[in-house]
Amino acid sequence: MSLRPTLDFLLYDWLKVGQLGERSRFSDHSRETFDAVLDTCERIAREKYAPFNRLVDTEEPRFDGEKVILPQATHDAWEAYAGSGMLGAAQDYAIGGMQLPYTVEAAANTFFTVASASIGGGLLTVGNANLLLAHGTELQKKVFALNEFSGRWAGTMCLSEPQAGSSLSDVATRATPDGADFESDPFGPRYRLKGNKMWISAGEHELTENIVHLVLAKIPGPDGKLVPGTKGISLFVVPKKMADAEGRLTGERNDIALAGLNHKLGWRGTTNTLLNFGEGKYPVRGAPGAIGYLVGKPGEGLRCMFHMMNEARISIGLAATALGLAGYYASLDYAKNRPQGRPAGPSGKDASQPQVRIIEHADVKRMLLAQKSYCEGALALLLNCARLVDEQHTGTPEAAEEARLLLEVLMPVAKSWPSEFCLEANSLAIQIHGGYGYTRDFPVEQYWRDNRLNMIHEGTHGIQAADLLGRKVVMEGGKGLTLLAGRINATVERAFKRGDLAEYGNALAQALQKVGAGTRAAWSTNQPGDALANAVPYMQAFGHLVIAWTWLDVLQSVPPTGGTPADEGRRRAARYFFHYELPKIGAWLRVVETRDRTCADTPEEAF
Structure with missing residues (x-):
């Protein structure tokens, strides 16, 4: 079975992505060009990714003391991916992009993950470069972001630390001004970084000639102490190898050392690293510390x-x-x-039958x-x-x-x-x-x-759940939640106009009422501890509501009866979700509505 027919249906029949060609940014595009991109990515995934999925799972990255060794298949896959132009697919023509809709880019990238998630793609490199386009200096954009979009360099993001995990307020990596002229460096204010970063995907490899790290670190105050919490955190671009203002490598290696490879349950083909910044293994320009350039404003x-x-x-x-x-x-x-x-008949199973x-x-x-x-x-x-x-x-x-x-x-x-x-x-x-x-x-x-x-x-799942219930559904006076409810109700109203969908419309409307009541009950005491004690069950119920809404909206692009076997498959999958899955939200919301404290109040000794 192929992913392509499902993508085509969702993109063109449901989301009407072809109509984006009417907008000035995408005026050079049509379904023909979108299909060409999908064809190219599907072919590369089939030829360069899928045949090697098991290989990269069994031949994990290894460090020989100088560099990380990856299978040749990973190098070939990266070369094909970068050569396709997908790293800059949504970028402006002026910087070598294709000005594709992000929807098409996202759909096309799905082929690579279906074929081999373990080989990896350009997720972090593209995200890194996009961040620099939004917040970097003109030279940071020109040298770092554009070389990432071309595939010449790769990018990472370095947030977590061994002692802090997801708690970014506890970041301890330090960044101190590098010399009296640190503010006049053409790349931006220049700092020396010292610290350790953990779980850095693609943190060390030889797939590209350089790696651009985006690193969170704290700038010490006048007293030399780090500002506690998240307010003191700044962002720095820290290249593995130093470059000049034209993007030429100078031959100097930055003071970034691979401390070890993490051996993972899955995604074994993708390098995951512990990096030491400024430990002195690769001293650069006669001083300790990795050189980094401030991105945006301090703090x-x-x-x-x-x-x-x-x-x-x-x-x-x-x-x-x-x-x-x-x-x-x-x-x-x-x-x-x-x-x-064998199937069971009135007299049981007949072993003589095939x-x-x-x-x-x-x-x-x-x-x-x-x-x-x-x-x-x-x-x-x-x-x-x-x-x-x-x-x-x-x-x-x-x-x-x-x-x-x-x-x-x-x-x-x-x-x-x-x-x-x-x-x-x-x-x-x-x-x-x-x-x-x-x-x-x-x-x-x-x-x-x-x-x-x-x-x-x-x-993590728990962090996202806390973000949803603790911030997103109440932010700006609940405007986002109210807007989403309006979209869901509009889908319900359209469903009532089709007899075959009325049952689902009723079920979705009732689910929306339950989630709304659960949200209000969770916050009825105005105590975050009461609301967030059951944030994950809330997330599960909210997610099921959203997926049910999505399925009902999709069904309105499917004929009531007949059509293709794929149409029947969509009708059956939606029916399954409404009959077997959507009813589960009642149990999840029950603990949310009562602000159940079973988990929150269990003492450590009880475990």
């Missing part, structure tokens, strides 16, 4: 970094979805070809429908979020503001819901394979391992 590092993180969260949601889809396609193929068991394929068993169909409803529902949600990004950048002022508000509310769901429920889809794919699914003879165990990371990075 505004998190504000700048969140520009990259929010963008990354759509990509993480898409990665989780793509891995879920890969497992679904594999288990569907297996179920169609694996004979086992075995049936397992797809003929109702419980296997249940597991396949669950995967399909999770993964295709998540794909639709994420492409809709990408479409909102395009609306924010190219729509009318009113439409852009509505897109901004909707994205604020949907972003935690877009990252976390797929990472939880598409992981469950991978688990079901293993179950369909039975004992074989637990072996390395089939790919579904690797898909599960690769997907397990997505609940953790770019903001």
Whole structure:
């Protein structure tokens, strides 16, 4: 089974992406050019990624004391990806981009993750470069961002530290002014950084001639002490190798040392590192400390970094979805070809009859429908979020503001819901394979391992849940939540006009009322501790509401009856979600509405 027909339906029949060609930014484009991009990415994924997915899982990156060694297949895949122009797909023509809609870029990148998430792509490099375009100096943009978009250099983001994890307020990396002329450096104020950063994806490799690190660090105050909390955090661009104002490498290596490779459950083909900044292994320009250049203003590092993180969260949601889809396609193929068991008749099973394929068993169909409803529902949600990004950048002022508000509310769901429920889809794919699914003879165990990371990075599931309930649904007086409710109600009203969808419209309207009541009850005491004690169940209920809304909206682009087998598949997947999944929100919201303190009040000794 192929991803392409599903993408075509969602992009053109549902989201009407072809109409974006009517906007001035995309006026050179049409469905023909969009299809050409999709064709190219599908081909590269098929030829350079998919055949090597198992290879890069078993031949992990290794450090020989001087450099990180990766399989040749990873080098070939990167060269093909960078050569396709996808790193700068959405950028201006003036800097070598294609000015594609972000929706098309996001859809095209899905092919690579379905083929091999472990090889990796340009997620961090593109995010790094986009951040510099938004907050960097003109020379930072010219030298660092443009070389990243071209694929000549790669990029990372360095946030977490071994002692701090997700608690960015506890960042201890220091940045001190480098000499009397530090403010006159052409790249911006120049600092020396000392500290350690953990979990840095693609932090060391030989795929590109340089690596551009974006590093969070604190500038000491006049008394030499670090400002506590997040207010003192600044952002720095710290290249692995030093370059001049024309982007030529000077031959100097910056004081950044690989302290070790992290050995992961999944994504084993992607380098993940612990980096030491300023330990003195590679002293540069006669002084200790890694040279870094301030990005933006001092103390505004998190504000700048969140520009990259929010963008990354759509990509993480898409990665989780793509891995879920890969497992679904594999288990569907297996179920169609694996004979086992016999149907039960009035007198029981007749052993003299031939075995049936397992797809003929109702419980296997249940597991396949669950995967399909999770993964295709998540794909639709994420492409809709990408479409909102395009609306924010190219729509009318009113439409852009509505897109901004909707994205604020949907972003935690877009990252976390797929990472939880598409992981469950991978688990079901293993179950369909039975004992074989637990072996390395089939790919579904690797898909599960690769997907397990997505609940953790770019903001853990719990952090996203706290962000949703603690900030996003109440920010600006609840404007985003009110706007989302209005969009859901509009979908419900349209559903009532089609008899085949009225049942779903009623169910969705009731679910919306329950989530609204749960939100109000959670905050009824105005105590964050009461509300956030059950933020994750709230997230699960909210996410199910959003996916049900997405499915109902998608169904309005599907004929009531007949059509293609794919149309029937969408009708069945939506029916499964409304009958089997949406009713679960009652149990999740019950603990939210009562502000249940079972978890929050359990003493440590009870464990």
